[in-house]
Amino acid sequence: MNGLLLDPHSALAEEITLGALLRCCIRELCGPRVRTAGPYLLASIAGTRVRVPARGGMSLRFTGRAERLAGGVWEPLTSDTLIKLVERQLAGGGEGPGGGFNGEFAAQVTASREAVAALLAARERATPPADPWLASEQALVGGHPFHPSPKMGIGPGSERYAPEAHARFPLRLLGVRADLVAGQGDTSVLDSMGAFPPGYLPLPAHPWQLELLAPDLREPLADGRLVDLGYGSRPVFPTSSVRTVYEPVAGVCLKFSLDVRITNCVRKNAWYELAGAVELTRRLGPVFDRLAERFPGTRWLPEPGYRSAALGTRLLEGLGVIVRSGPWPVCEPGVTPILAAALAASPYGTADVRDTGVPEAAEARRRTDPVTWWRAYVERVALPALDAFVRHGVVLEPHLQNVLVGVDADGLPAQAIFRDLEGAKLIEGRHDLSGLPERVAEALTYASDRGWNRVAYCLVVNHLAEIAATVAEAADPEEERQVPRELWAAAGKVLSGHAEDRGWPAPLRALLSDATLPAKANLGVRWRRHADRAAGYVPVANPLSSMRPDL
Structure with missing residues (x-):
C-alpha cells in the first residue's frame, strides 16, 4: 500500500492503523532492544530495522512517518509490510507472544483499517451531537492506540450504528x-x-x-x-x-x-x-x-437492573439489556462530563480528528497552566480509584473509556465519574459472596495480584500516561522535555501524599517504587486468539518510580 496514492480518508486510516500496530510491536516484541537516535526510536522486527520519530514516554506519540531499512535505504513503512513482519516474527518462533501462525491476523488488521476509513467518510457527512458529552463519546475514530485491530468489528454497513460516525x-x-x-x-x-x-x-x-x-x-x-x-x-x-x-x-x-x-x-x-x-x-x-x-467530586453510574426473556441461554444473553444511570444528573451545576479518552485524543498530531466535545476552557487551561490542570486531574481520578482498591477491596477498572471527567467553568477537572460494572471486581477474601450463584461470584472476583495489575495498567499505563502525553504535546517545543517531568513529579507528590495518609500500604508503595508497571499485551492476545480475560502483561518503565520517596 502506497500512502501517497490514497484518498484522504484511507491515508489517515493507514496512518492510524500503522501507528497502533507499530506501538504494539515496540511495546510487546521489541522491549529493551528499542533505542533512541536523535528524534527517532529504532527497533528491529523480524530482522528488519524500523525507525520512527517520536516523543518520549510510554505513550509512544509518533511525530512523523515510520520507515524501514531496505537495501541500505530508508523507505516508508506501510501497515501491510508491518503485518508481514509481525507474522514472520511471531510465526517463526521469534521473541513475542508466539503460538503458531494466525491466519486471521492480517485480515483483522486490514478490516480495522478499512473500518476507520469508512468511519472517517461517514463522520464527514454527519452532524455531531450538540451535547458535549455525547460528542466526546463519539470522538474515538482511531480507537485503542495500543491495539492491532481496534475497529475490526465495525465493518461495511455498520456505520449506521457507529458512534464515530455520529450515528x-x-x-x-x-x-x-x-x-x-x-x-x-x-x-x-x-x-x-x-x-x-x-x-x-x-x-x-x-x-x-x-x-x-x-x-x-x-x-x-x-x-x-x-x-x-x-x-x-x-x-x-x-x-x-x-x-x-x-x-x-x-x-x-x-x-x-x-x-x-x-x-x-x-x-x-x-x-x-x-x-x-x-x-x-x-x-x-x-x-x-x-x-x-x-474525595469530593467522586461519582459513579449505577446499573440498577436488567431485563431479558427466559427463552434459553442464547436469547437470555442475546436480548439482555442493562439499565445504567446517565451522567448529567450526577454532575454539579456548571460541570460538563467528558469521556476521558476524548481528553486524551491528541489535537496536535498529524492524525487529527476533532469534534471531541472537550470544552474550550479545558483546552485553554491545560495549555496555559498544564501542571495545575494535571494535578487536579490526578486528584480527581487516581485517588478514589486507588482507595477503592486499597481500602475497600474493589477494582474499578479506570481505563480511558470507563471514566468521565467533569470539567468546571474554569476548565479544571472537578469530578470523576466511574462507570461500567462489567470490569469492576471484588478482591477475593475481602467480601462475603455466600449465597450468590457460583458462576456469578466467580465473575465478580479477582485475586489480589490480578486486581492490582488491572488497576495499575488501567489507571497509569492506559489512562494517566495518555492524558499526560496530550497535555505535554500542547507545550512550547522548547519545553517539550521538561513538561513531562514536571507532570509526573506533580503526580508523584499527589500520590505519595495519599500513600502517607494511608500509612504506606504495599500497593501504593509499589506504585511509587517499582521500576516497571504492567501493560496489557493486546497484540499477544489477538495473535493467540484468546479471550480478553486471558490477556497477559508486559513491563513498561514506570514514570512514577523516579519520584519515589525514601521508604
Missing part, C-alpha cells in the same frame, strides 16, 4: 410475554419506551443485534412468546463502546448485547454478567458514598 437511530421494541420476562432490579424506565399489548412487557433491543439474532427469533415470534412492536419513536445515541446507547428522554444508558467482536471481545452480556451488574450496584453504593466523603 443516531431508534431502538427496536419487543414485547415479552409476562410469564417469560427475566430480570432483576429496577427496570421500570423501560416501560415508558413504547406501547405494549396486555400480557406483555416491553424489551427494547439494539437493531443490529436483532439482525444477528434473526434465525433464533423466528420461532418465539411465530408462537407469540415474543411480539415485534416495530421501531421506537425516539432516537438513541451510541456511546464509545458501540453497544451502549444513551436515551436522552429517559436520561439513561442502555447496555445491550452485541454478538460482534470489537477489539478482543464479542460484546455479549453473559447471564452471570447481567446478574452481576445488579449485585455490584447493591454492593458498591456504600463504597462510593465513603469515597465521595473522602
Whole structure:
C-alpha cells in the first residue's frame, strides 16, 4: 500500500492503523532492544530495522512517518509490510507472544483499517451531537492506540450504528410475554419506551443485534412468546463502546448485547454478567458514598437492573439489556462530563480528528497552566480509584473509556465519574459472596495480584500516561522535555501524599517504587486468539518510580 496514492480518508486510516500496530510491536516484541537516535526510536522486527520519530514516554506519540531499512535505504513503512513482519516474527518462533501462525491476523488488521476509513467518510457527512458529552463519546475514530485491530468489528454497513460516525437511530421494541420476562432490579424506565399489548412487557433491543439474532427469533415470534412492536419513536445515541446507547428522554444508558467482536471481545452480556451488574450496584453504593466523603467530586453510574426473556441461554444473553444511570444528573451545576479518552485524543498530531466535545476552557487551561490542570486531574481520578482498591477491596477498572471527567467553568477537572460494572471486581477474601450463584461470584472476583495489575495498567499505563502525553504535546517545543517531568513529579507528590495518609500500604508503595508497571499485551492476545480475560502483561518503565520517596 502506497500512502501517497490514497484518498484522504484511507491515508489517515493507514496512518492510524500503522501507528497502533507499530506501538504494539515496540511495546510487546521489541522491549529493551528499542533505542533512541536523535528524534527517532529504532527497533528491529523480524530482522528488519524500523525507525520512527517520536516523543518520549510510554505513550509512544509518533511525530512523523515510520520507515524501514531496505537495501541500505530508508523507505516508508506501510501497515501491510508491518503485518508481514509481525507474522514472520511471531510465526517463526521469534521473541513475542508466539503460538503458531494466525491466519486471521492480517485480515483483522486490514478490516480495522478499512473500518476507520469508512468511519472517517461517514463522520464527514454527519452532524455531531450538540451535547458535549455525547460528542466526546463519539470522538474515538482511531480507537485503542495500543491495539492491532481496534475497529475490526465495525465493518461495511455498520456505520449506521457507529458512534464515530455520529450515528443516531431508534431502538427496536419487543414485547415479552409476562410469564417469560427475566430480570432483576429496577427496570421500570423501560416501560415508558413504547406501547405494549396486555400480557406483555416491553424489551427494547439494539437493531443490529436483532439482525444477528434473526434465525433464533423466528420461532418465539411465530408462537407469540415474543411480539415485534416495530421501531421506537425516539432516537438513541451510541456511546464509545458501540453497544451502549444513551436515551436522552429517559436520561439513561442502555447496555445491550452485541454478538460482534470489537477489539478482543464479542460484546455479549453473559447471564452471570447481567446478574452481576445488579449485585455490584447493591454492593458498591456504600463504597462510593465513603469515597465521595473522602474525595469530593467522586461519582459513579449505577446499573440498577436488567431485563431479558427466559427463552434459553442464547436469547437470555442475546436480548439482555442493562439499565445504567446517565451522567448529567450526577454532575454539579456548571460541570460538563467528558469521556476521558476524548481528553486524551491528541489535537496536535498529524492524525487529527476533532469534534471531541472537550470544552474550550479545558483546552485553554491545560495549555496555559498544564501542571495545575494535571494535578487536579490526578486528584480527581487516581485517588478514589486507588482507595477503592486499597481500602475497600474493589477494582474499578479506570481505563480511558470507563471514566468521565467533569470539567468546571474554569476548565479544571472537578469530578470523576466511574462507570461500567462489567470490569469492576471484588478482591477475593475481602467480601462475603455466600449465597450468590457460583458462576456469578466467580465473575465478580479477582485475586489480589490480578486486581492490582488491572488497576495499575488501567489507571497509569492506559489512562494517566495518555492524558499526560496530550497535555505535554500542547507545550512550547522548547519545553517539550521538561513538561513531562514536571507532570509526573506533580503526580508523584499527589500520590505519595495519599500513600502517607494511608500509612504506606504495599500497593501504593509499589506504585511509587517499582521500576516497571504492567501493560496489557493486546497484540499477544489477538495473535493467540484468546479471550480478553486471558490477556497477559508486559513491563513498561514506570514514570512514577523516579519520584519515589525514601521508604
